[in-house]
Amino acid sequence: MTVAAGALARRDRRFGLLMTAPGLAALMLVVLFPLGFTLFTSFYDFTLVHPNHDTYVGFDNFREAWDENYLTDALWVTTKFVVASVVIEFVIGFSIALALNRVNRFKNVYYVILLAPLLMNPVVVGQMWRMLLHSELGIINYLISSVGLKPVNWLGDEHIAFWTVVLVDIWHQVSFMAILLMAGLAALPREPYEAARMDGASAIRTFVHITLPLMRPVIAVALLLRMIFAIKTFDIIFIMTKGGPGTATDLISYFIYRSAFFGLDIGRASAMSVALLVLVIALTVYLYRYMKSLA
Amino acid sequence: MAEIALRNIGKIFPPDVVAVEGVDLTIGDGEFVVLLGPSGCGKSTTLRMIAGLETASAGDIAIDGQRVNDVDPADRDLAIVFQNYALYPHMTVAQNLAFGLKLRKVPAAEIARRIDLTARMLGIEPLLKRKPRELSGGQQQRVALGRALVRQPKAFLLDEPLSNLDAKLRAAMRTELIKLHQQLGATIVHVTHDQVEAMTMGQRICIMKDGRVVQVGPPMEVYRNPVDTFVAGFLASPPMNLLDARLVGAGDPLAVELGGVRLPLAANRPGYAAYRDRAVVFGVRPEDIYEDAGPGGRATIDVKVVAVEALGPEVVLVAALPDGREIAARLGRGFSAAVGGQQRLYVDLATMHLFDTATRKAIG
Numbered sequence: 184m185t186v187a188a189g190a191l192a193r194r195d196r197r198f199g200l201l202m203t204a205p206g207l208a209a210l211m212l213v214v215l216f217p218l219g220f221t222l223f224t225s226f227y228d229f230t231l232v233h234p235n236h237d238t239y240v241g242f243d244n245f246r247e248a249w250d251e252n253y254l255t256d257a258l259w260v261t262t263k264f265v266v267a268s269v270v271i272e273f274v275i276g277f278s279i280a281l282a283l284n285r286v287n288r289f290k291n292v293y294y295v296i297l298l299a300p301l302l303m304n305p306v307v308v309g310q311m312w313r314m315l316l317h318s319e320l321g322i323i324n325y326l327i328s329s330v331g332l333k334p335v336n337w338l339g340d341e342h343i344a345f346w347t348v349v350l351v352d353i354w355h356q357v358s359f360m361a362i363l364l365m366a367g368l369a370a371l372p373r374e375p376y377e378a379a380r381m382d383g384a385s386a387i388r389t390f391v392h393i394t395l396p397l398m399r400p401v402i403a404v405a406l407l408l409r410m411i412f413a414i415k416t417f418d419i420i421f422i423m424t425k426g427g428p429g430t431a432t433d434l435i436s437y438f439i440y441r442s443a444f445f446g447l448d449i450g451r452a453s454a455m456s457v458a459l460l461v462l463v464i465a466l467t468v469y470l471y472r473y474m475k476s477l478a
Numbered sequence: 479m480a481e482i483a484l485r486n487i488g489k490i491f492p493p494d495v496v497a498v499e500g501v502d503l504t505i506g507d508g509e510f511v512v513l514l515g516p517s518g519c520g521k522s523t524t525l526r527m528i529a530g531l532e533t534a535s536a537g538d539i540a541i542d543g544q545r546v547n548d549v550d551p552a553d554r555d556l557a558i559v560f561q562n563y564a565l566y567p568h569m570t571v572a573q574n575l576a577f578g579l580k581l582r583k584v585p586a587a588e589i590a591r592r593i594d595l596t597a598r599m600l601g602i603e604p605l606l607k608r609k610p611r612e613l614s615g616g617q618q619q620r621v622a623l624g625r626a627l628v629r630q631p632k633a634f635l636l637d638e639p640l641s642n643l644d645a646k647l648r649a650a651m652r653t654e655l656i657k658l659h660q661q662l663g664a665t666i667v668h669v670t671h672d673q674v675e676a677m678t679m680g681q682r683i684c685i686m687k688d689g690r691v692v693q694v695g696p697p698m699e700v701y702r703n704p705v706d707t708f709v710a711g712f713l714a715s716p717p718m719n720l721l722d723a724r725l726v727g728a729g730d731p732l733a734v735e736l737g738g739v740r741l742p743l744a745a746n747r748p749g750y751a752a753y754r755d756r757a758v759v760f761g762v763r764p765e766d767i768y769e770d771a772g773p774g775g776r777a778t779i780d781v782k783v784v785a786v787e788a789l790g791p792e793v794v795l796v797a798a799l800p801d802g803r804e805i806a807a808r809l810g811r812g813f814s815a816a817v818g819g820q821q822r823l824y825v826d827l828a829t830m831h832l833f834d835t836a837t838r839k840a841i842g
Contacts, residue, residue, distance in 0.1 A: 372562070372564065375566055377551075377558070377560070381529065381557065381558050381578075382578035383552030383553075383578065383581045384581055392566060392568075396567060
């Protein structure tokens with residue numbers, strides 16, 4: 184009996200492996216290989232001028248990258264970008280979710296409108312907003328001028344460009360936050376609210392004492408997910424500002440890209456990529472553990 | 479404590495789902511009334527209208543003579559206990575108990591006194607510092623009850639509070655609720671679909687069906703004199719045997735003809751004459767069928783044994799009449815019979831019921 188069951192289990196396992204093998208092979212090729220290559224390269228003096236793994240430099244690439252002022256700048260810009268976009272997206276997203284949670288009619292219409300930006304490719308989003316915000320030909324400046332205001336140099340002014348990029352990111356991503364929070368709100372039990380109503384709690388107290396604590400897991404997941412995505416933001420910057428003007432919008436991912444393909448120093452760019460990956464993995468592990476602790 | 483009066487209340491959920499219609503019921507001061515009925519009969523909606531969590535589409539709700547239709551739930555001074563407890567998940571048991579009192583600006587010393595009193599009454603003192611997720615279902619249930627008690631409201635509304643408990647705990651909590659009612663003398667409206675709860679707990683039960691009240695009365699009164707086949711079939715388990723039959727005979731008493739068996743009635747009731755030689759629904763409770771002739775006066779029927787369900791304290795016999803229709807009988811625990819064999823049963827016809835086949839109302 185046991186022998187037969189063992190043979191059956193072995194056969195099932197073999198069949199499972201056979202079925203997953205093509206998918207796993209594809210994943211190895213497009214994910215694991217570049218990852219391994221980057222990790223390997225980060226310990227070598229690998230430039231596009233001398234693209235080989237001849238010179239092992241240990242942790243030098245990491246050390247040099249860290250000592251560079253530009254990296255510190257990029258990290259600071261990235262931190263500002265992540266905090267600003269995630270916090271504002273959370274506030275707007277939660278407000279939308281709370282408002283839509285009360286809506287019963289035309290809910291699907293609101294969903295479609297809300298989801299539209301999220302369904303767009305970031306490159307399209309970047310191009311679209313670049314055209315809309317063009318300082319001379321953009322429709323936004325045209326509208327601003329038509330009411331007698333001075334046109335704004337949305338992407339050319341180093342103080343304004345950062346917030347322009349943040350706002351475009353918010354426009355693109357806020358619905359992700361809203362949908363996630365809305366799903367959380369929809370799943371909340373009705374009874375604690377009714378109990379609070381019987382107890383005589385005001386709307387604000389109900390929000391503070393019932394909604395927020397009950398939503399805590401969903402809020403944490405939404406914030407962490409958005410944070411992980413925001414840290415990796417690349418497309419919008421690439422399309423809209425190329426990190427400029429100056430280094431005003433030079434996010435870490437774009438900075439790494441510049442080091443690799445303009446600075447030609449693949450080794451150092453790999454080292455920074457690895458460090459960024461470690462940071463994102465750390466956040467993901469935290470998120471995973473948190474979600475597991477909820478279950 | 480309070481008297482709650484429902485006058486012709488109704489509830490229509492948009493667009494046109496009638497959940498409750500024309501409910502008239504007065505729950506006396508200090509009375510324990512159970513709203514009983516199957517799922518979707520409108521009992522919970524009725525309770526929620528009393529609480530103010532649903533607005534009544536029609537009729538008046540009065541507490542102590544005061545119309546409260548437009549009064550906010552918080553100002554009705556009622557407490558509700560929900561089926562799934564609805565405790566505030568991030569608050570400790572003590573904070574859960576205190577929340578409503580704090581909102582009502584009860585002084586801290588008084589809150590502490592009441593929490594202490596309630597916790598002792600319900601035996602939840604060791605749990606006061608725990609969060610709801612650290613409690614078992616039964617413990618959460620006690621805390622939910624405590625949250626209602628600590629408020630000292632005019633009346634308690636219990637919305638299937640025992641449904642999520644296992645059978646043993648449910649029986650224990652049933653007894654505790656009865657004791658609590660005796661101790662407090664509080665007005666309690668208890669909603670349930672469990673007829674055992676209704677029979678054992680309520681001073682009166684109000685049976686509902688399709689949004690309407692079918693019968694109101696003390697449990698044994700409703701058990702003995704069901705107004706229609708729905709009530710007859712809903713109370714007690716196994717329910718009353720309801721069989722299509724004919725009322726026949728010329729004199730007094732008449733007889734019931736039931737699948738080739740003629741059962742002479744114990745006595746005629748005034749309503750029977752009009753049904754002579756007509757079809758009726760014959761109802762007899764399984765506990766009014768015996769395996770022995772007893773002191774006499776029991777009619778005999780010969781049946782074929784279909785199933786013998788030994789439950790421990792009793793045996794439920796499912797048997798087929800000569801025409802194949804099945805009846806259930808609750809017999810003594812010593813009863814045994816072979817499936818497929820013939821069995822003679824004795825029916826106490828003094829306790830039987832007759833119902834109109836069309837209206838399903840009791841005749842008599």
